[in-house]
Amino acid sequence: MAEPRILILGAGPAGAACAMGLQRLGYPVEMVCDWRRFEAVEGVSQRVLDGLRHAGLGSALEQAAMPARRQVHWNGQQQWLNQECLLDRRRFDAALRDDLRRAGVGLIEARVSKLHSTAHAHQVQLSDGRVLHADFLVEARGRQAPLTASRLRGPESVSLLSVWQGAPAEPVSAVQSLADGWAWMARLADGRCYWQISLDSSAGGLPGKAHLPEYCARRRGESALVAEVFGAAAGQAVPVHARSSTAILAGACAGHNWLRIGDAAMAVDPLSGNGIFQSLSSALQAPAVINTLLRRPGQQALALRFHQERIEQLFLRFARIGRDFYAQEADKAGQAFWGPRQVWPDAQPLHLAGDFRQWQVQQRPVVSHGFIEQAEVVVGPDQPLGIWHLDGVPLAPLVRGVQAGQPLQWLLHGRPAPEQARLRGWLAAQGYPV
Structure with a gap:
């Protein structure tokens, strides 16, 4: 009997962890991957490093070894809180692909133009004209994946990211609450500077795309923390990348011949926790789910239930983490940006007392x-x-x-x-x- 052809769309942390797990189970795997269209940096915790190590992504793990002091301006307090590791996403994504190639995963660099799925197979048309066929499909394209009928959607949010080159200096990161949102910023050792502001996208008031560079430069100029972290260079108008940061839980996340993982299954508010950690959390279980769906048809319902329940519980956990961070801004209770986020998704405590x-x-x-x-x-x-x-x-x-x-x-x-x-x-x- 021929091995089922498994195709993973997306080679980010979720897709890579799933592919490595499937390889260990003996499945040949192919991935369709496209390069990130904008520069980005993320702050990651020890949990992410442990997850990368567990997934066998050694080269990617090495790219996360840039510790930085972390400054927090929140709820009227200013303090230095431990440190986080800063990760250059372009270098990290390239390292993920190195790990995948060494593991024998087939990488197809192209964009997906069209996807047609039936109960028996999947057909994927690529931007270069090629057409791929698969018996099992893993959707791991993050927020770029086609939306489903969402089971749960948080307050509408948008994040505006600016990147520029500064002078080399000690790595540092900082987070700051604002009247109408919050900002995260980081400076890498080579002087690259990243500043991202997250706002309510349903409130209106944002300028058009052509005026976003000037808008973001003005917002940075209003912050003493930005001046402290970046210096005078932060006042220049530089290109801005806008992306949705609304928390979204997909409806069904699994079927008998397909699976959604990572941000394609549950995309969380960036304040809720590290995006890479939540992607790994949903992907590490996927190989066992797929193995059961393919090898033990009599247990398909059990495998589908397992995946769906854990995606939903992970999403709610991260959503409640974000809610509790927002709720710390006690003086902003009920305000336009803060009020809805301080009570969403529910009133259930993040942790219930053991009994x-x-x-x-x-x-x-x-x-x-x-x-x-x-x-x-x-x-x-x-x-x-x-x-x-x-x-x-x-x-x-x-x-x-x-x-x-x-x-x-x-x-x-x-x-x-x-x-x-x-x-x-x-x-x-x-x-x-x-």
């Missing part, structure tokens, strides 16, 4: 040995999808024993001391008296 009295052991889909399978997991208010194990130790037997009134020392007997300590710590976090 062992509400634990339930249920059968839920999990990733196991490259497939989606059923397993007993522990479901609670703060973990609606369930927790299967803690550092490799299944939690369901432990919880079932606790609920049956068995002494904890019996349940933990024979386990190594470090393992016992981790399990006791987890139980204590759930309110269980240990």
